[in-house]
Amino acid sequence: MNSERRFREDEIMANNGAGRRFFGSILLAASLGVSPSLSLAFDESPVGARPAALGGAFTGLADDVHSLYYNPAGLGTLYRPEVTAYYARLYPGLSDQTHTAQTFIGAALPLPADRRWGGLGIGYQEFRVDSLFKERTTTLAYGKSLMEKRMSLGVGLKMLDRSYGENADTANAFSGANPGNRTGAQDPVFLNGHSKTALGVDLGALYTILPDIRLGLSLLNANRPDLGLVSDDRLPMITRLGAVYDKKLLKVTADLTHRTFLTGQADTRLQLGGERLWAFKRYGMLAVRGGAGVGGRDYRQVNVGAGYEVNGVVLDYVFTLPLGAADETGNLHNISLSYKFGRAPAEDELYEMMREEREATARAEAALKTAEAESAFIRAERNKLLNQYATDVERLKAELAAAKKAGAKPAAAVPVPTRVLSAAERERLARDKAYREYSAAYEAAMRGYGAQVSRGESLAGRIELLNGILGKYSKTGVDVSRAARELERVKSDLAQVSTDYRITLDFYKKTVAQGGDVTERISLLERMIKRYSRSGIDLSEVKNELAKLKNP
Template sequence: MIKLLLLLLSLNAEAATLNSGAAFLKIGTGARPEAMGGAYTALADDVSALHYNPAGLASLFKRELGITHTEYLLGSKFDFVGFAQPTALGTFGLGFVRLDTGSQEARNADRQAVGGFSAADSAYTLGFSRRLNVVSLGANIKYLESRIGSDSASTFALDFGANRRLGNFTLGLSVLNVGRGMKFISQRDPLPLILSLGGAYRLGGALNLALDVRHEPNDRRTDVGLGTEYAVLPMFSLRAGYATMSSVQNRSPLNGLGGGFGLKLKNYRADYTFTPFGDLGNVQRISLGASF
């Protein structure tokens, strides 16, 4: 149980602002965007756009399948599977995420061990995006489910997004996790509503720069993420980023740094990112993708 509480606190910067539930919705789903500080609202151009900005799905011209495995904090595991299908109407997307915190030790009022329980959170996503000249619009509907031992809660949520190309510059906007909240037993906690505004600049075909400003009104937080991506070779890219949310959680500005690399061979790609979280440990992500 202590491990679960520590994990929940790590997903929110300060206990005093831990007002929302379903904190797993804040965890990034892609190795590439998280290597860039999560600054992906405007840059989103692969199937992980389902998580950051559904409007980004419209940039896909082929079917795409993507999976990500994350070795998350305190021994927990976070996984993502996404699929996108372009059509004449627009691009449809399907996504699934799951946070598994493993087995937890249960204790009674006298702090005596009385067995164990498991805890997990899941989200199932259906998304759609359509390009309208230089503007793309997108939306998701999500079914959310959380389980702690024998108790469970579920709800639906919506995401909305838009982006606009202005030459080499793209402006993105997303509103994520719009819904009633999740109710465990008698208490309903609001979802972590996230309002994001982002910009991305593509310099030729080798360098991408991205900046996001994210506001969470339910948790009274505003954070900034920025990142860069440089294609050293057509098949090899280096990435680095910084996220203020990570640094605040760990009380050290250096802990907001992250980095990684990507490999691409024809229609296949692999990405890796490493993000330090101070005393809580390190987060490592591996993403694999294919377009066809």
């Protein structure tokens, strides 16, 4: 039987020429009852121009509608409805000119807008080789955030359908007894039909371990659905472990993917990606992306891409350069077109991009009061010493005058204090002691500042603390360069927060221009005030706008 199947493939290729080599591989795989060793929809083809540009490393990121395909847990983190359409022409360099394409249409919906019930996604994906072969996937998925949004879990149900086209090769089978001859009968592989349908299950999880670092895990085809026409042909379970470093407008992602095929062959891949965003006040947002991947079965490729978003419309592009076994199949140029409903983009999305700042005004004020008390104590001690030295000097002068008037010499011990404890030297000693006291107080204040920072002091609170320290000690002769450098660094960070605030305010104005309702606008303004009220940023424009909405 195996020799007959091998002969069938050879005859297909010989009699139909290069134009049927691609389908010959698929047909042979079907007759053997195993998956074609091609990058099919059920196997490994990236979906979406943005994830593809990141090298396919999207498991830990999973922050848009493509979570439906990579990690359903990401649906629980979305802030607004999204729809997307993706088209990819695969293997354009095939010599037989076979038209191979992949299509994906998806939608995601938070339930409701505040996500307290999670997020729902639905998608349709199709892989097609002319009219010869087709794989279709219809997916319904759900994700939900837990643990104050630090964790998200998701599950997806997929209806998988694989179908083979009908032609002379399937309707007129080759003879095993007389190789090269056809029997005139239908190929026995297709006696029960040319298609098979099965149900697949995907599982996913996301967990934020640090404000800027998130881990992701997904198990795709967890139940290993069977799509064999004759014998067992179970899809391999794909295990994807991902991580993302998300620093506001910069993202770095990594995925490790593993699967074991029915034949026992294992395939492990490492995929890396990066994304840099630039937000423009009136002209939307620009993204530049890059990625790469290496792995088993001579998988090697490099990806570059870009994206542009304005008023909710998102256009993404990716260029893929195969470097491994598929390098002769041609370079890929693919695009996605998406639309994000509601405010553009959501103010909450920016909050997720920016590191959470905890307010600590009371602690900052307490630290400043402590520093002031320390400074007042040092001043009092210094004045006390100076007064004591002045009294001693006057006493010595009086003793010298009395001795001269009496015609007697001062006691032998008298000249010694004159050399050691002169007024000038006593003042110098007082200054030295005061300097040491100020230095000790300055170091104590800096240690207090460090403790406040370790407990999560806000940027505004840090600036207030540092200004207080510099104001108290900069004129005492103490070296305050460390506090001055720290102040410049914190001011730079606050300037970045101010930039984020301006971007958020601009997005609010776009929401108004798009006709956002009053309730939504009030909620947005109140959250902006709550978020930035302790940062030192001028919120008068936001407060005036809120007052107008509440008191029209």
